[in-house]
Every structure is written in structure tokens, then in C-alpha cells.
Amino acid sequence: MKKQTLIITVLLVCSNLLFAQKAPYNVVMDMTSDDTITQKMGLRWISEIVDNNPDAKVEMVFYGKGLGMITQGKSIVADGVKKYAENKNVSLKVCAIAMKNNNVDKSQLIAGVQTVPDGIYEVISKQHDGWGYIKVSH
Numbered sequence: 001m002k003k004q005t006l007i008i009t010v011l012l013v014c015s016n017l018l019f020a021q022k023a024p025y026n027v028v029m030d031m032t033s034d035d036t037i038t039q040k041m042g043l044r045w046i047s048e049i050v051d052n053n054p055d056a057k058v059e060m061v062f063y064g065k066g067l068g069m070i071t072q073g074k075s076i077v078a079d080g081v082k083k084y085a086e087n088k089n090v091s092l093k094v095c096a097i098a099m100k101n102n103n104v105d106k107s108q109l110i111a112g113v114q115t116v117p118d119g120i121y122e123v124i125s126k127q128h129d130g131w132g133y134i135k136v137s138h
Contacts, residue, residue: 014123025049025056030119030127031133032064036076042136043080050089059126060136063095063119069101070094072112078110083110095119 018050027049042060049056068074070081070092084090093116094109106115116122127133 006108021058023041024130025053026126026129026131027056027059027134028059028061028123028131030067030123031060031136033064033067033137034065034068035138038136038138039066039075040075040080041138042069043077043084044077045136046084046090049079050084050087053088057089057091057131059091059093059122059124059131060097061093061116061119061122062113067098067138068096070110070112071104071108071110079109082112085110093119093122 017022029042029045031039033039049058062070069077072078075081081092085092091115094104094113096117096121099105099115101118109115123133128138
């Protein structure tokens with residue numbers, strides 16, 4: 001009887017492993033750089049993630065010196081920002097504190113960029129919810 005119970009237990013554990021779900025692909029990135037190479041790299045990373053994993057959710061949070069990337073008339077990657085702002089699985093969010101510190105008004109943001117009260121807290125909250133974290137830098 002013990003042998004049968006052990007075999008059944010092993011089979012149940014193994015069957016659970018076979019049907020285990022893959023972890024969701026959710027990643028939050030922070031962009032704090034005014035370096036154009038870093039900004040282009042951040043968009044490339046978003047592209048690589050969503051092109052290879054259609055169900056992935058990506059959020060990029062802007063604060064510090066990263067605001068130029070999402071500000072009209074300053075961004076050298078404005079077309080890419082617009083493109084990914086329209087993707088339902090991509091969120092581009094800018095810190096309201098950083099906007100105030102850099103005298104950037106909501107009307108200056110590229111269409112589709114959203115604001116959050118505190119960019120650092122946004123990153124921490126996503127991590128708390130199980131999202132992976134990537135610092136965009138080179």
C-alpha cells in the first residue's frame with residue numbers, strides 16, 4: 001500500500017510540473033538618461049521584447065534626465081515613442097515630480113505618454129507586483 005501511495009504521489013507531482021504555466025513576461029524599465037544612444041537602445045529593447053513575445057507587457061518609466069526622450073521637439077526618437085505608445089502591451093510613463101523639476105508641462109509630452117505621480121515609486125510598485133526590472137544604460 002505504501003508503494004502505491006508513493007507512486008501515485010510521484011505521478012501527481014510530475015503531472016503538475018507538466019501543466020505548470022509559464023511565468024508572465026512583464027518588465028519595467030527606467031530611463032533616466034539624456035544620452036541618445038541609451039534612448040535608442042531602450043526603444044530597441046522594447047521592440048525586441050514585443051516582437052518576440054507578443055503577450056509580454058513592457059513599461060518604461062522616465063525621470064531624471066530621461067524626459068527629453070518623450071518631450072515634443074526634443075526627442076530624436078519621437079516616431080518610435082509614438083509607435084510604442086500605441087501598442088496595448090507597452091506603457092510609457094513619466095514622473096510628475098521630474099516634469100515639475102524640469103519645467104515640462106503635459107502638453108509638451110509626445111502623444112500617448114502617460115504621467116505618474118512618482119516615477120521611482122512606479123518602478124518599485126511594478127517590482128512588488130512581480131515585474132522584472134531593467135535599468136536602461138550602456
